[in-house]
Amino acid sequence: MLITDWIATVSLGVLSQTEGDNKNQSSDPITECDKKNQSSDPNYVIKACWAPFLLLHLGGPDTITSYSLEDNELWPRRLLELVVQSVVAFYVFLRSWEGSPVNYLAIPMFIAGIIKFGERIWVLRSASSDVFRDSMLPRPDPGPNYAKFMDGYSSKKAEGFKISIGTINDTSTVVRRKNFPDALQEASYFFPTFKRLFADLILSFQDRENSRSCFQHTEMTCEKAFEVMEIELGFMYDLLYTKASFIHSRRGSFCRFVSLLCTFSAFIAFLIIDKNEYSTIDRSITLLLLVGAIVLEIYAVIVLLSSDWTTLWLSKQKKPFVDLISKANSCFQSCFGLCFLLPLNKRWSNSVAQYNLMSHCIKHKSFKGSRTKDFINYKLEKYWYKNLKPVPMSLKEKIFEQLKKADSITDIRVSNQLFARTGDDDEKNKCIRNLAQSMEVDFDESILRWHIATDLCYYIDRDNGSETVKNLICLSQLLSNYLVHLLVMYPYMLPCGIGQIRFQDTCAEAIEFIEEREYISDECKACEVLLKVNTEILPSQIKGDRSKSVLFDACILAQSLQFLGTRNNWGTEQKWEKISQVWVEMLCDAASQCRWNNHARRLRQGGELLTHGWLLMAHLGITEHFQISRGHLRAKLFLS
Numbered sequence: 001m002l003i004t005d006w007i008a009t010v011s012l013g014v015l016s017q018t019e020g021d022n023k024n025q026s027s028d029p030i031t032e033c034d035k036k037n038q039s040s041d042p043n044y045v046i047k048a049c050w051a052p053f054l055l056l057h058l059g060g061p062d063t064i065t066s067y068s069l070e071d072n073e074l075w076p077r078r079l080l081e082l083v084v085q086s087v088v089a090f091y092v093f094l095r096s097w098e099g100s101p102v103n104y105l106a107i108p109m110f111i112a113g114i115i116k117f118g119e120r121i122w123v124l125r126s127a128s129s130d131v132f133r134d135s136m137l138p139r140p141d142p143g144p145n146y147a148k149f150m151d152g153y154s155s156k157k158a159e160g161f162k163i164s165i166g167t168i169n170d171t172s173t174v175v176r177r178k179n180f181p182d183a184l185q186e187a188s189y190f191f192p193t194f195k196r197l198f199a200d201l202i203l204s205f206q207d208r209e210n211s212r213s214c215f216q217h218t219e220m221t222c223e224k225a226f227e228v229m230e231i232e233l234g235f236m237y238d239l240l241y242t243k244a245s246f247i248h249s250r251r252g253s254f255c256r257f258v259s260l261l262c263t264f265s266a267f268i269a270f271l272i273i274d275k276n277e278y279s280t281i282d283r284s285i286t287l288l289l290l291v292g293a294i295v296l297e298i299y300a301v302i303v304l305l306s307s308d309w310t311t312l313w314l315s316k317q318k319k320p321f322v323d324l325i326s327k328a329n330s331c332f333q334s335c336f337g338l339c340f341l342l343p344l345n346k347r348w349s350n351s352v353a354q355y356n357l358m359s360h361c362i363k364h365k366s367f368k369g370s371r372t373k374d375f376i377n378y379k380l381e382k383y384w385y386k387n388l389k390p391v392p393m394s395l396k397e398k399i400f401e402q403l404k405k406a407d408s409i410t411d412i413r414v415s416n417q418l419f420a421r422t423g424d425d426d427e428k429n430k431c432i433r434n435l436a437q438s439m440e441v442d443f444d445e446s447i448l449r450w451h452i453a454t455d456l457c458y459y460i461d462r463d464n465g466s467e468t469v470k471n472l473i474c475l476s477q478l479l480s481n482y483l484v485h486l487l488v489m490y491p492y493m494l495p496c497g498i499g500q501i502r503f504q505d506t507c508a509e510a511i512e513f514i515e516e517r518e519y520i521s522d523e524c525k526a527c528e529v530l531l532k533v534n535t536e537i538l539p540s541q542i543k544g545d546r547s548k549s550v551l552f553d554a555c556i557l558a559q560s561l562q563f564l565g566t567r568n569n570w571g572t573e574q575k576w577e578k579i580s581q582v583w584v585e586m587l588c589d590a591a592s593q594c595r596w597n598n599h600a601r602r603l604r605q606g607g608e609l610l611t612h613g614w615l616l617m618a619h620l621g622i623t624e625h626f627q628i629s630r631g632h633l634r635a636k637l638f639l640s
Helices: 002-026 029-039 042-048 051-058 069-073 075-095 101-127 129-136 146-158 183-199 205-215 222-241 250-272 280-306 308-316 320-335 357-366 371-384 393-404 426-438 443-461 467-489 499-515 523-531 539-543 551-566 571-593 596-603 609-619
Strands: 163-169 351-354 387-390 626-628 633-639
Touching (some): 002 051, 002 075, 042 101, 042 280, 051 101, 069 596, 075 101, 101 129, 101 222, 101 250, 146 163, 183 308, 183 596, 183 609, 205 626, 222 393, 222 596, 222 609, 280 308, 351 467, 357 443, 357 499, 357 523, 393 467, 393 609, 426 443, 426 551, 443 467, 443 551, 443 571, 467 499, 467 571, 499 523, 499 551, 539 551
Antiparallel strands (some): 351 387
């Protein structure tokens, strides 16, 4: 879209410059007698009529209006661009006006171009943070009339009555639905409420109880809950980055009809009029521009019909012909194989990126060479190597069930209960204390400690245990590598800290450890050797605190987990159950502390599991956005 904008802008400039050159030539005293012939040059007239087509393309496609949230904030710049480009296009068109059929042909294209460009400006403005937030602000609520109540209180007291004051809670009730429709309708029901999270607005206790009663209901399965959230986030993507909010309104439908009508009328008119006076190449270019405009309009209609918004609208209609339209729409997409023409599904890809610290360090050893080569390999791996893994349903179920047990944000922090001291076994209590302390440090340090410890425990238990243990190991590693990926690639999505520094220092120490031992050739051997390091003395007592590496702190954590899993009554399964619960806690903790604009920013790249966890917590009432506990109190005077 950036390239097409640039091409359209440059082309308008070239057309206006061509007009200026023709004007200068025609004003030359020597050629004044040829002025009439110069201005009536048919080839120039038809070229000048290309200007409105360029204006049309500046409107951009319906499926994308901005590449980032920052683009939405620049809507005044786009408005200025609309004014300037429209003036330039009109100038080119007006200077070539001769009343020929081709001149009239450009008028409907001007209308279509201004509509398309205007749509884009309107959508950018609507998605800007201030306008978006203002559009969802509730009506001003002065509350019960305090002054009037106190006037009544004073008058009754002056009359000698004994007065007592009682309160009556607000009579507004929570709607508890008994029927649960499909995920699309469920998402449309909750979306108007929970899109306020993306404007950093508070929610009421009615919103909380209404959503919580639905998501806690036995009919709301984990699969359906995540599908509902995927659709909600797809709607949110549409509002922030596409024209969907405008197109699916009555105003947008009318504008789309007018634009389509203008484009088709111009195309038909061009086929009818006499074009013999124009050169073949100019006629071909004009026809190509018209066909391109029509193809874009038809494509826009296909996208419109295939969207969740249209499917939702059709599902709410009770008229018989609507079912036929809905079925025809589905057949059109499946039978004719046009799905590849449609934009990528804006719903979540159901995958998470992975980044493993030990794998990174082992690869660094294999690429060992000059400083320049090391730097290039590091950058290549960091920015171009991307390992995606699908999110299994078992992980979603674990997140869903763990969050359903919580009533507040503090309840999701299960580590305090998991690592509580029991009995008088000093060795056991020391290990439990190591585990508890690993959750009390900075968040980024906690992630790195548990990430390395999870890897170390994995290479010990990978060939042992039941299918349940293997599944827990898989879930733990998936979340571990995912959070480290966020720490390295998108640190703004995690709580503030020095995660980047801590990560590079830990990598440096791990690489140094591996390179000093030539016999270490893979991750398994590296983990085996690390676990054999004597850690009786804390690393901080030996190295100080200048280096932020947590490599051997993680080894202490892994040794403690291994001790509790083998010599204690935990067992391997319980050990990995606790590890997986810790990773779910970290995921939810990070999600709750990530700001709304960072969640929204990642929607542009397909969304994150972190965002789904954040939205699920909101649906279950586990968020600080619920700041209205009970609503209004109605005071009442009791006289005696």
